[in-house]
Amino acid sequence: MSKALLLLSAAALVASGTAVTAQYAVRSLDPRLVAEARQEHTQVVEQYGGAETGPRAAYVDEVGHRVAAFSGVENPAGTYRFTLLNSAVENAFSVPGGYIYITRQLMTLMDDEAELAFALGHEVGHVAAAHAQQREQAERRAVRQQLPWILLGGIFGGNFGNAVANRGLLRAELQTLSFSRDQEYQADDLGLRYLVAAGYNPSGGAEILGALTRNSALQARVQGKDSRKLPEWAMTHPLSENRMQRAFAEAQSTGRLGTGITNRDAFLQRIDGMFVDDDPAQGVIDGRTFLHPDLRIQFTVPVGYLMDNGTRAVDISGSAGQAQFGGGRYNGTLENYIYSALQELLGDRRVPIPQPRRTVINGIPAAFTVTRTRTSSGVVDLAVVAYQWAPGTVYHFVTLTSGGAGLGQFASMIQSIRKITPSEAAAIRPRVIDVVTVAPGDTVQSLSSRMAYRDFKMERFVSLNGLSPGARLAPGQKVKLIVYGERRS
CATH class of the missing domain: 3.10.350 (Membrane-bound Lytic Murein Transglycosylase D; Chain A)
Known part of the structure; x- marks a missing residue:
């Protein structure tokens, strides 16, 4: 694994223990890590909703560099790059090459600029203290958690298989949540140090921790019926009350609590109008239902299955199988589309592909076939269901179930797809x-x-x-x- 991502998610903030008071800042970043971060930046941004632009993004960059100036790293203005992500998950994370990301969803939980400064300073602290170099064991654990997708891509090969495998590898990097207690506290301490040095009210740390704690408790109540699958790196868990109290105590110890910059009115003005939850341009997950107003698509996943809405596909996973929804422009027959998709998935594997069967689902011409193959995890059934959405446009489900299951529990999902009306689309x-x-x-x-x-x-x-x-x-x-x-x- 080339690098780890360092995060300020609610899960990453749950640890407790003794504080690390010493500051360990690298004088300059490893050029190899910088090059890797630059190379993968586009992929990270694309995978997680795209980057916000304009005054709001410039504001995040301004605040980030204000605290990063005190990180002890040479040329902080040229070292750190701050990106505001169009993501519906509350989180901030960093990579060791100096790239720091924060989601719009996390910003909506904040109440003033001091909270934003602490969140960004926390991530700057991870980079400055070279925490990623200590993360190899956690990365290996994250890769194991993503093995189903990584192995699926490796087994089937082809361009599609490679894309699936690469996505799994990226996810593995993004889900390294379990920081060591010392690293988390050190990043908190460094973030507070930068916060105070930049002239902010040191209450920012305790306040954003409090906001995350409240939000976690709320989501524990309301998300039990929600089938959104948050990326593993962004999963939210309840924060420890002790952690928030510690942040408050550390802020008190500075002797500056209640003084310094908050810029509350300016911050609220910046987030006024900011999207919360899903951006309809990327599709909307509402419980077990996915809707896309522009594509006029709706389908519902089985009970107990989770969705991960990416920029190019929707991944569906549960205890009895995995699926993916995608597609787009295509000129040709549904049969050829299915053969092409399966050949890309199977690569060089010689597996007989049954003749696709034609059907009509909710007025939409469709075709499907199921083939069986052996993998290192056992025999699996691989199916492709293609829908002729419009002339020159085909969408599809790829499903993966245990051998003999066929479409399994995904049959209801496949039958649920329909075209929403213009009025339904406009209502989203x-x-x-x-x-x-x-x-x-x-x-x-x-x-x-x-x-x-x-x-x-x-x-x-x-x-x-x-x-x-x-x-x-x-x-x-x-x-x-x-x-x-x-x-x-």
Whole structure:
């Protein structure tokens, strides 16, 4: 594995233990690691929703470099690169070559610039302290967790197989969550040190940890019915109360708690209108259903199966098999499409491919076939189901189940695909942050009723704003709502 990613996910922040007080900063980064980070940057960005551009991205870059200036690394302005990702998962992560990423979803949980500065400073600390060089064992563990996809690509070969394998390898890099206790605390301490040196209020660390703790508790309640599969590197788990208390105690020990820069109004202005949850341009996961308004696609996965919505495909996984949905422009017959897909998957393996069978699913011409092959993990059934979506456009499912299962539990998913109507597509709108000024008479109850969710409206509102259900709001106070917005043109 070429490198590790270092993350500020809720899971990565759950460790407890003694703090590391010494600062170990490399004077310059290994040119090999820098080259690797630069080479894989495009792939990371593409895989996780694309990069935000414009004033908001420039703002993240400005704050990042403000704290990175105190990291002890030579030429910090040229060493670090900060990227704001269009991702619906709350997280920040870094690579040892100096590339640091933060998601828009994490920014929506924040309340001021000091919290953003701490999150970025935490990742700068991981890079400056060369933590990735200590990560080989954790990386090997992550690779083992992604072996089903990596082996699938290696077994079947071809361009498609290579893409699957590469994606599995990238995921393995992105899911190295279990930092050592000392590394996490050292990154926290370094982030706090940079925060104070840059003139920020040291409360930023405890506050973002508190926001993540609240959000984790909330998601534990509402995501039990949600079939979104978060990337392993971004999975959220409850934060330790001790961890947040430690961050507060460390902030108090600086003697500067309550002083310094917060830039709350400027920060809220920056995130006003920011997407929350899914970007409809990438498709939307709603429970067990996937919808794409532009492609006018809808399908539903079986109970207990999880979806991972990538930029080019949707991966589906569960205890009894794996599947992938993709496709696009294609001129030719459905039979030839299926043969071509299977040949790419199988590579040089000589496996008989049964003649595809024609059918019609919800008015859509379709064809499918199932073949069987032996892998190092045993005999598996490999199927391709192709849909003639429009002239020159074909979409498909690839399914992988145990030998003899055929389509297995995926049969219902394959039958569920349909074209949504223009009105249904138009109704799919993004959720966005709306920063509002509390007016006389506004209450937690009245404002939370405007949240763009079907359930847990008040719980979401108070969690987002760090309030209690019985809190009294003061006229002129600024709070965040999540409302339905307009899609990007």
